[in-house]
Amino acid sequence: MAEPSTRRTPLPRVRTSGPERPWSRAADRGVQAFYGPAAFYGPARNPDVRSGVLPVSGARASDGPYVCEWGHDMAHILVIGGGIAGTAAALALHRAGSDVTVHEAHPESAGDIGAFLTLASNGMRALAQLDASAAVTAVGFPLRSMRVLDGSGAEVARVPLGEAADPLLRYRCLPRGDLAAALQAEAARRGIGIRHGARLASVRDTPDGVTVHFTDGSTATGDLLVGADGLNSVVRRGTAPGVEPRYAGQRVFYGFTDAPVPAGTDAGDSECITMVRGSAAAFGYAVSPDGGTYWFARVAGEPLTADEIGHGTPAHWRGLLLPLLRADTTPAADIVTATTDRVMVTNATEVPTGTPWRSGRTLTIGDAAHAASPATGQGASMALEDAVVLAKALRDAPGTDSALSLYESLRRPRVEENVTVSGGISRGTHRPPSPPARGSAAPAARLGDGELVRHLEWHADLWAEFGAPGPGDRRTR
Numbered sequence: 001m002a003e004p005s006t007r008r009t010p011l012p013r014v015r016t017s018g019p020e021r022p023w024s025r026a027a028d029r030g031v032q033a034f035y036g037p038a039a040f041y042g043p044a045r046n047p048d049v050r051s052g053v054l055p056v057s058g059a060r061a062s063d064g065p066y067v068c069e070w071g072h073d074m075a076h077i078l079v080i081g082g083g084i085a086g087t088a089a090a091l092a093l094h095r096a097g098s099d100v101t102v103h104e105a106h107p108e109s110a111g112d113i114g115a116f117l118t119l120a121s122n123g124m125r126a127l128a129q130l131d132a133s134a135a136v137t138a139v140g141f142p143l144r145s146m147r148v149l150d151g152s153g154a155e156v157a158r159v160p161l162g163e164a165a166d167p168l169l170r171y172r173c174l175p176r177g178d179l180a181a182a183l184q185a186e187a188a189r190r191g192i193g194i195r196h197g198a199r200l201a202s203v204r205d206t207p208d209g210v211t212v213h214f215t216d217g218s219t220a221t222g223d224l225l226v227g228a229d230g231l232n233s234v235v236r237r238g239t240a241p242g243v244e245p246r247y248a249g250q251r252v253f254y255g256f257t258d259a260p261v262p263a264g265t266d267a268g269d270s271e272c273i274t275m276v277r278g279s280a281a282a283f284g285y286a287v288s289p290d291g292g293t294y295w296f297a298r299v300a301g302e303p304l305t306a307d308e309i310g311h312g313t314p315a316h317w318r319g320l321l322l323p324l325l326r327a328d329t330t331p332a333a334d335i336v337t338a339t340t341d342r343v344m345v346t347n348a349t350e351v352p353t354g355t356p357w358r359s360g361r362t363l364t365i366g367d368a369a370h371a372a373s374p375a376t377g378q379g380a381s382m383a384l385e386d387a388v389v390l391a392k393a394l395r396d397a398p399g400t401d402s403a404l405s406l407y408e409s410l411r412r413p414r415v416e417e418n419v420t421v422s423g424g425i426s427r428g429t430h431r432p433p434s435p436p437a438r439g440s441a442a443p444a445a446r447l448g449d450g451e452l453v454r455h456l457e458w459h460a461d462l463w464a465e466f467g468a469p470g471p472g473d474r475r476t477r
């Protein structure tokens with residue numbers, strides 16, 4: 001079915017007090033409805049509507065369509081990209097009462113299914129605010145501690161990881177594609193529309209609305225466009241013309257083997273990730289409860305060409321990596337040797353800090369706005385944080401402009417610090433703090449600090465606490 005026209009009569013500017021916006025009869029509000037019974041929109045995007053039930057408890061069909069009172073005239077939100085940022089944003093915006101549709105290029109789930117990643121406690125905290133923890137803890141496995149080995153294989157540190165004591169906030173290790181798929185399944189379960197095989201070609205952003213054109217010739221129109229289409233974002237061409245991602249100084253190899261863990265590899269306890277400070281490569285690995293080993297290696301050097309990445313075989317990548325790992329006496333070389341087929345490589349790439357995120361009715365989030373080199377392992381967690389803060393800002397601020405300004409003022413310092421630190425680690429210009437002494441607590445404060453918790457806390461009013469006319473003029477009450 002074609003997208004319904006989204007240029008409807010805007011809602012009057014009504015501020016409501018609680019985080020959950022009340023619904024009211026469109027007839028009582030004197031406005032054209034945004035939501036209605038199934039017949040109104042056909043296969044609609046709101047679960048209550050889709051099932052043919054009016055979205056208000058106690059409502060009767062004879063009441064006619066209902067509207068959700070936003071603080072401003074936000075109606076339909078288009079999200080481009082059904083990866084981590086886009087799907088989480090859809091979950092958050094839907095939870096905040098918005099009408100949202102996700103358009104994902106990949107025909108089935110999401111692109112780039114290769115790498116594994118670690119979700120840190122801050123990312124898990126964001127997920128919890130979306131009531132999506134269970135969907136994600138059903139895949140992957142938890143990590144409670146990290147140990148650090150030097151080039152001789154000696155353990156120089158072992159620390160608890162993040163907020164290890166809380167099962168909902170514990171670090172998690174999982175394939176990147178599994179995370180996106182779990183979020184998409186949760187979105188579908190909540191009745192959020194995700195259109196697969198929809199590859200964005202171009203954007204037409206006007207004062208009246210934003211229209212996206214897909215490569216299959218279809219279009220969609222909304223009031224706000226959220227570009228969550230990753231590192232090579234098409235949406236970013238409009239918000240930041242001429243800005244290109246840049247190489248951050250390292251090649252990143254990653255792999256998986258289900259071969260039995262080579263001798264000497266075992267961390268001695270489960271749920272531990274091992275980081276190896278090798279002489280020529282930074283290496284890390286984690287062994288899943290069923291014995292599979294996920295690993296990565298970061299190696300300084302010239303960027304690989306697209307042709308080399310496209311044609312490289314696992315044997316080729318092993319051949320590049322093993323001489324560097326064999327210079328040390330750590331488990332790294334044995335793990336890579338045991339990895340026969342699932343070896344991949346990419347260039348560490350970042351979006352330059354200062355890249356504009358907004359233009360007209362369009363905003364970029366996640367990697368599209370602030371991709372960082374993977375050295376800090378924070379990209380996915382930052383994307384999840386973006387989703388929560390964006391939905392809260394739109395929910396709580398009195399208008400779209402003020403909401404997006406608030407969002408940017410809260411997010412830009414934090415995500416750009418990550419881009420800078422991660423890029424510095426990859427380029428060898430950032431000096432990480434010395435490893436903590438054996439047995440001491442991991443420095444989790446930066447990831448779970450009080451201000452971040454207040455940004456993410458779903459029921460806290462973001463505008464009441466941090467609202468300001470624009471970036472740089474933030475006030476805290």
Ligand SMILES: Cc1cc2nc3c(=O)[nH]c(=O)nc-3n(C[C@H](O)[C@H](O)[C@H](O)COP(=O)(O)OP(=O)(O)OC[C@H]3O[C@@H](n4cnc5c(N)ncnc54)[C@H](O)[C@@H]3O)c2cc1C
Pocket residue numbers: 080081082083084085086103104105106109110111112115116117118119120176198199200201228229230231232233234252254346365366367368371372374376377378379380381382383
């Ligand atoms: C090797 C490597 C290791 C990493 N390790 C970690 C880690 O340990 N921890 C961590 O937190 N982060 C890690 N990251 C970063 C993390 O993967 C990203 O930050 C995260 O995936 C960003 O999510 P996103 O949704 O913004 O982008 P993506 O995950 O890239 O999703 C973008 C989505 O948009 C879709 N799309 C693209 N173009 C279009 C289009 N034109 N139209 C429609 N849809 C489109 C894609 O198919 C995709 O589904 C790692 C990254 C790499 C490369």
